[in-house]
Amino acid sequence: MAWGNQTSSPVFILLGIFNHSPIHTFLFALVLGIFTVAVMGNSTMVILIHLDAQLHTPMYFLLSQLSLMDLMLICTTVPKMAFNYLSGRNSISLAGCGTQIFFYVSLMGAECFLLAAMAYDRYVAICHPLRYPVLMSQKVCGLMATASWLLGSLDGIIVIVVALSFPYCGSRKIPHFFCDVPALLTLACTDTLTFERLMLICCIIMLLFPLGIIIASYARVILAVIHMGSGEGRRKAFATCSSHLMVVGMYYGAAMFIYMRPTSDRSPTQDKMVSAFYTILTPMLNPLIYSLRNREVSRAFMKVLGKGKSGE
Numbered sequence: 001m002a003w004g005n006q007t008s009s010p011v012f013i014l015l016g017i018f019n020h021s022p023i024h025t026f027l028f029a030l031v032l033g034i035f036t037v038a039v040m041g042n043s044t045m046v047i048l049i050h051l052d053a054q055l056h057t058p059m060y061f062l063l064s065q066l067s068l069m070d071l072m073l074i075c076t077t078v079p080k081m082a083f084n085y086l087s088g089r090n091s092i093s094l095a096g097c098g099t100q101i102f103f104y105v106s107l108m109g110a111e112c113f114l115l116a117a118m119a120y121d122r123y124v125a126i127c128h129p130l131r132y133p134v135l136m137s138q139k140v141c142g143l144m145a146t147a148s149w150l151l152g153s154l155d156g157i158i159v160i161v162v163a164l165s166f167p168y169c170g171s172r173k174i175p176h177f178f179c180d181v182p183a184l185l186t187l188a189c190t191d192t193l194t195f196e197r198l199m200l201i202c203c204i205i206m207l208l209f210p211l212g213i214i215i216a217s218y219a220r221v222i223l224a225v226i227h228m229g230s231g232e233g234r235r236k237a238f239a240t241c242s243s244h245l246m247v248v249g250m251y252y253g254a255a256m257f258i259y260m261r262p263t264s265d266r267s268p269t270q271d272k273m274v275s276a277f278y279t280i281l282t283p284m285l286n287p288l289i290y291s292l293r294n295r296e297v298s299r300a301f302m303k304v305l306g307k308g309k310s311g312e
Contacts, residue, residue, distance in 0.1 A: 012097055012168075012187075014090045016081065017177040017272050028085055031276075034284050035078045041287035042071040048297065055296060058136040059125070062118045063290060065145045066247075069111050070283035076103045077178040077279050097179035098164055102156040104279075105181070108255065109206045110152025115248055116210035116217075117144040122241050123217035127224045155206055162195050176272055178279075183271065203256075211252055218245065243289050250285065254278035 018024040045067040049055045077100070084090045092100075124135045163181050169189040176183040181199070185192045221241055254274050290297060 011091045011093055011172065012179070012184075013173045014081075014084060014092055014177060014179070015173055015175050016084060016090060017276060018085055028082075031078065031280060032082060034280055035074060035082075038074050038280070038284035038287075039071060041284060042067040042074075045287045045290070045297070046071070052303065054299075058121050058138075058141045059118070060296075061141050062114060062121060062145065065148070066111065066114055066118070067287055069107050069114065070286050072103065073107045073111075073279060074283040076100055076107065081177045092174075092179060094164070097174075097184070098160050100179040101163060101181060101184070102160045104156075104178070105159045106152040106156030108152070109155040110148045111251065112206050112210045112255075113148040113151050114145065115244070115251065116213040117148060118244055119214040119217040119248070120144075122244060123221055126221050126241075151206075155202055158202070159199070162198065166190055166192060166195075176275070178275075180271070180275060207252065207256055211248075214248055246289055247282075247286055250282050251278060254282070 018028045046064050049060045049064040049067075080092065080096070080100070084092075121136055124132050128135060159181060163184060166185070166188040167190055168184075168187045171187060174180075174183050174187065185195070218241065225238060254277050257274050
């Protein structure tokens with residue numbers, strides 16, 4: 001690895017997102033609150049789906065994988081940011097930076113493919129209900145989840161190997177609260193145009209291809225729902241699908257804003273705000289969206305809560 005004018009142990013400086021003014025101290029406390037809710041919410045979803053036999057269905061299995069990914073994603077960025085803010089030491093080692101990039105990129109990619117799998121699940125459930133047990137068998141669900149994790153990890157490996165092969169000289173200050181690839185590339189003292197084009201290709205594969213599957217699946221779902229004779233059937237179908245569409249809209253909108261814009265149009269402040277939205281806020285909102293709009297999850301939660309109280 002080429003490193004110009006550097007020590008044997010390169011260290012970066014994360015400029016962060018907060019200073020120690022009263023308003024930023026309040027916002028930092030708010031982020032910690034969001035982090036706590038996200039960890040508890042996603043952990044609860046994973047545990048509930050594991051414990052309740054009635055939730056052992058393809059849709060909830062995929063949802064448990066989404067919650068696990070969200071849990072890992074928020075733990076990749078917030079603990080380090082909180083440690084730096086509280087300790088006053090904003091440094092991060094090359095290994096720490098590489099670890100953040102790998103997990104962050106891998107989990108982002110994995111979620112893209114998993115959201116596409118969840119859209120396909122809804123398409124099969126509504127458009128081909130009689131074939132659902134075959135098309136969405138336990139084996140198929142396992143393969144979908146495994147493929148999502150593997151493809152995301154492959155993307156993470158490619159990005160980290162190429163990104164950390166660049167020489168970084170001069171300023172080591174990363175204008176972000178974690179090691180995000182676009183922010184890191186601004187410090188490279190060599191031409192990164194080829195890598196940026198590679199990242200665009202990866203984005204097309206990791207973002208637009210799954211998004212195409214989601215759009216195609218829900219186009220068929222909407223047509224099927226419109227032709228449903230039962231008003232109650234329409235309501236249930238839209239209620240189930242709307243939760244997923246809300247998550248897709250938040251996730252893909254923010255990710256495409258960050259990774260599919262040219263470097264010349266980037267603003268460090270904008271990038272930090274949007275990154276905070278989908279790495280901190282979205283992992284908190286996902287379990288709330290699915291649980292508050294889902295009677296089965298609410299029932300499972302009350303069931304477990306009731307058992308806990310009766311065991312006291």
